[in-house]
Amino acid sequence: MADKTLLPVAGHATVPSKSNYRAAISLYDAQFSGTTKSPISKEVIGQILTSMRRFKSVCSDFGVLDQNVRVVATEATREAQNSAEFRDKITEASGWNVELLSKSEEARIGAEGVASSVGSVTGLVMDLGGGSTQLNWMRSEKGVCQMAEKPVSMPYGAAALTKRIETAIDGTAIGVLRDEMKEKISEAFNSLQVPKDLQLDAEAEGGFTMYLSGGGFRGFGYLLLDQHDIKPYPVPIINGFKAPGNAFSSLADLHLDPELSDRLDEKFRISGRRARQIPAVAFLINTLIETLPKIKTVIFCQGGVREGALFEKLPQEIRAQDPLPVATLPFAPKSTELASLLLNYALPRSAPYIIRFETAPALSNMLIYHSNVPKESRASCGLHSTTTGILASAHGLTHETRALLALSLCERWGGEVSDSDLKTRLQDLVGPELAYWARYLGAIARVVGNVYPAGIIGEEKLRFFATDEMANTGAIILKVAIREDDPATSAIMVMDSIKDLGKVGKKKKNREGFRRKVALNLVRDLE
Numbered sequence: 001m002a003d004k005t006l007l008p009v010a011g012h013a014t015v016p017s018k019s020n021y022r023a024a025i026s027l028y029d030a031q032f033s034g035t036t037k038s039p040i041s042k043e044v045i046g047q048i049l050t051s052m053r054r055f056k057s058v059c060s061d062f063g064v065l066d067q068n069v070r071v072v073a074t075e076a077t078r079e080a081q082n083s084a085e086f087r088d089k090i091t092e093a094s095g096w097n098v099e100l101l102s103k104s105e106e107a108r109i110g111a112e113g114v115a116s117s118v119g120s121v122t123g124l125v126m127d128l129g130g131g132s133t134q135l136n137w138m139r140s141e142k143g144v145c146q147m148a149e150k151p152v153s154m155p156y157g158a159a160a161l162t163k164r165i166e167t168a169i170d171g172t173a174i175g176v177l178r179d180e181m182k183e184k185i186s187e188a189f190n191s192l193q194v195p196k197d198l199q200l201d202a203e204a205e206g207g208f209t210m211y212l213s214g215g216g217f218r219g220f221g222y223l224l225l226d227q228h229d230i231k232p233y234p235v236p237i238i239n240g241f242k243a244p245g246n247a248f249s250s251l252a253d254l255h256l257d258p259e260l261s262d263r264l265d266e267k268f269r270i271s272g273r274r275a276r277q278i279p280a281v282a283f284l285i286n287t288l289i290e291t292l293p294k295i296k297t298v299i300f301c302q303g304g305v306r307e308g309a310l311f312e313k314l315p316q317e318i319r320a321q322d323p324l325p326v327a328t329l330p331f332a333p334k335s336t337e338l339a340s341l342l343l344n345y346a347l348p349r350s351a352p353y354i355i356r357f358e359t360a361p362a363l364s365n366m367l368i369y370h371s372n373v374p375k376e377s378r379a380s381c382g383l384h385s386t387t388t389g390i391l392a393s394a395h396g397l398t399h400e401t402r403a404l405l406a407l408s409l410c411e412r413w414g415g416e417v418s419d420s421d422l423k424t425r426l427q428d429l430v431g432p433e434l435a436y437w438a439r440y441l442g443a444i445a446r447v448v449g450n451v452y453p454a455g456i457i458g459e460e461k462l463r464f465f466a467t468d469e470m471a472n473t474g475a476i477i478l479k480v481a482i483r484e485d486d487p488a489t490s491a492i493m494v495m496d497s498i499k500d501l502g503k504v505g506k507k508k509k510n511r512e513g514f515r516r517k518v519a520l521n522l523v524r525d526l527e
Contacts, residue, residue, distance in 0.1 A: 107151030143319025207296030333455020382409030411442025
């Protein structure tokens with residue numbers, strides 16, 4: 001509860017946070033001395049009250065009204081021996097009432113937090129807290145969330161499970177715990193009444209997609225990042241990270257040994273406390289994989305209860321917004337819609353959906369953003385924009401989406417960067433085919449940006465028409481029509497960028513695995 005705070009202007013993938021921080025206080029751990037449970041101490045309550053007063057001051061600085069602040073309490077507060085006293089003290093100190101969530105409410109709101117983290121959700125959802133873990137199914141599209149009528153909360157949080165494993169007498173006791181968990185997880189899954197069509201889709205696709213939230217799962221996600229084939233992994237953001245279910249399971253098998261946890265706090269974004277919990281999280285994952293239907297893919301999400309508590313209060317029209325266009329819209333030039341149309345006209349029918357309907361609109365929004373940067377730095381700024389640059393804070397984007405926009409923006413400014421290693425790793429992340437299309441789209445955007453450097457499209461001076469050659473090479477046949485003797489289209493930098501379109505498909509420009517030649521047809525017949 002009080003160890004996680006977020007300004008209430010945030011919550012949806014498309015709504016940027018003004019401030020996001022946490023106080024490093026585990027309410028679950030604070031209630032135990034060894035194996036003995038006790039009330040939350042005065043010292044810990046004092047630390048939390050100080051954090052709440054600080055948050056109240058931060059809210060005041062940002063102009064957030066008291067009636068717009070929502071304080072929610074979850075498992076650790078719900079099960080505290082002095083829960084009522086603790087909540088009363090928070091109200092006295094801050095003036096805010098504390099909303100104590102039931103187990104099912106916590107599971108439901110946690111699932112809403114997952115929905116805020118990705119554009120659409122179809123599959124199983126788990127939120128791992130300190131004292132409990134929640135299981136749910138969810139279908140979320142355009143901000144409309146469908147889920148189980150009664151989501152399930154189980155007493156297997158990262159801290160709680162760590163405590164039970166560390167205090168187990170021997171291997172037999174661990175086996176009893178595993179059997180107990182398998183029974184509870186099986187009962188929980190059956191009680192969710194997962195829709196038949198969702199189950200059939202999972203069977204057809206080789207397993208469910210599972211969306212994971214909560215610090216314990218995210219810590220495990222950072223381990224997966226560390227073990228990834230691409231080293232170092234190019235996107236230092238856990239939200240939107242996707243991994244195969246078998247990799248998830250194999251890593252859990254490896255980290256069942258508590259002795260390994262001593263070295264884990266040296267890894268990126270894994271604290272000493274999280275490192276100590278890794279064997280328990282691995283134990284939970286191992287048991288889940290054994291008990292639940294096959295998990296094909298896991299997707300890690302930043303959003304949990306706090307984000308869900310905000311997301312569920314947002315109007316439907318805001319919840320329905322696509323995170324990528326909204327994240328880039330503040331930087332859009334005046335004629336971004338026309339620029340997006342031009343980019344689409346240059347894409348043949350074979351262009352992947354994600355390139356046409358996600359990357360292209362976002363690229364048109366960012367078309368001129370880096371134009372005031374020194375020329376030699378523009379491509380590099382574009383390459384870094386979605387991971388450590390202007391769009392790093394954009395919530396709700398998959399790593400593939402970030403990589404494609406970064407590669408397209410890099411090519412929009414010529415593609416030459418000093419950090420070619422990052423470019424290579426982003427290309428490896430999306431694969432050779434999508435990397436090719438990102439480069440092609442970026443080269444088209446360079447032409448559009450050169451003809452319309454202010455991003456204002458008035459009189460038509462440029463037109464594209466692209467088709468797929470069905471025979472022989474399978475080249476892209478690209479017709480570029482410009483005005484005769486118009487300085488906007490005949491200037492040397494414009495002509496150079498048009499000629500460069502024919503080089504996109506050259507072998508030396510492409511990684512092994514995929515390339516298509518571009519048959520360029522330049523005509524000067526626009527009137």
